[in-house]
Amino acid sequence: SALFAAKKLLRKELKRKLKNLTPETKKIENNIVAEKILNHAKYISSQNICVYVSLPEEVCTEEIIQDALKSKKKLFVPYFNKDDMFMVRIRDVEDYQGLPLDTYGVRQPRDYDQREQAMVTGIDLMLCPGLGFTQQGLRIGRGKGYYDNYLTKYEEHHGKMPHTIALAYSTQMLGELPITPSDRELDEVVCPL
Numbered sequence: 001s002a003l004f005a006a007k008k009l010l011r012k013e014l015k016r017k018l019k020n021l022t023p024e025t026k027k028i029e030n031n032i033v034a035e036k037i038l039n040h041a042k043y044i045s046s047q048n049i050c051v052y053v054s055l056p057e058e059v060c061t062e063e064i065i066q067d068a069l070k071s072k073k074k075l076f077v078p079y080f081n082k083d084d085m086f087m088v089r090i091r092d093v094e095d096y097q098g099l100p101l102d103t104y105g106v107r108q109p110r111d112y113d114q115r116e117q118a119m120v121t122g123i124d125l126m127l128c129p130g131l132g133f134t135q136q137g138l139r140i141g142r143g144k145g146y147y148d149n150y151l152t153k154y155e156e157h158h159g160k161m162p163h164t165i166a167l168a169y170s171t172q173m174l175g176e177l178p179i180t181p182s183d184r185e186l187d188e189v190v191c192p193l
Contacts, residue, residue: 006178010140014131017171018057029169030060032192037064037127040190042163046124048074050087050162053106058129059167069093074121078146079112085146087118087126119154123162126151128186133168137186138177151184163187 037043049068054061068075069092076087077096088109090096099107109115128147130139141147155161164184168191 003178003180007140007143010178011131011143014140014172015057018131018169021057021169021171026060026169029192030063033059033167033190034061034063036190037165037167038067040165042125042165046073046163048076048118048121048124050076050078050118050123050126052127052129053077053108054129055104055106059169061127061167064127065090065096066093069096074116076116076118076121076123077107077109079109080146085150086112087123087150088112089116089118089121119157122158123154126162126164128164128166130166130168130172132172132174132177133166133186133189133191134174134177135189137164137166137189138179139166139183139186139189140177140179145182148182148184152182165190167191 043049051061051065051068052058053065065075065077069090075090077090079086079088090109096107099109102108128139130141132140151161151164164186166186166189168189170191170193173189173191173193
C-alpha cells in the first residue's frame, strides 16, 4: 500500500539522518535527554521500569539503566527472539554487566525464560526507542512491530497501559508521521529541544 511505501521511505531517510549525527552532537543530546529523564517526576515515582538497551544510533540509555539499578528500581530490559519481545528483570549492576552481547553488540539476557517478566509484574514506566517521533507521541520504529505489539498485549493483560516515553535526538522530531491502526501512540517524547 501507499502507506507502507511511505513508511519504508521515511525509515530510510531517518536512518540516513541518524548516521550523519556527529559524536559530539550525540554526546550533548544524550546527556540532555538522560538528565531530563532522571529528573522526570514519572521516572522518580516509578518502581517498575522498562528501558531499552541502546544501539549506537539510538539515544543512549546507559546512564538511566545504571541509575535505575542503583536506585533499587525493578529494571526490565528487552529480550528479542524472532517475532517477539519480552521485558525481563535485571537484578543489579553486576547482573547487567554480565549480560552477553548480541550480534549488534547490545547486552541481552540469554536466560530470559528464567527471569521475572514485566508482563506479569506490571510496568509503571516504559522508555521506548524508535526512528522518528512527533511531539504528540506518534512513533515510527524499525518496522518489526515489537513495541506496538508488546503494548497491545500488555493492555489486554492488565486493562491499562504503562506510562510511555520515547527518547529522541532533535533530528528525529517530525511534524507528522504516516500511521496505521496498529501503531501505538506514546504518552510523551523527551528530546533535547
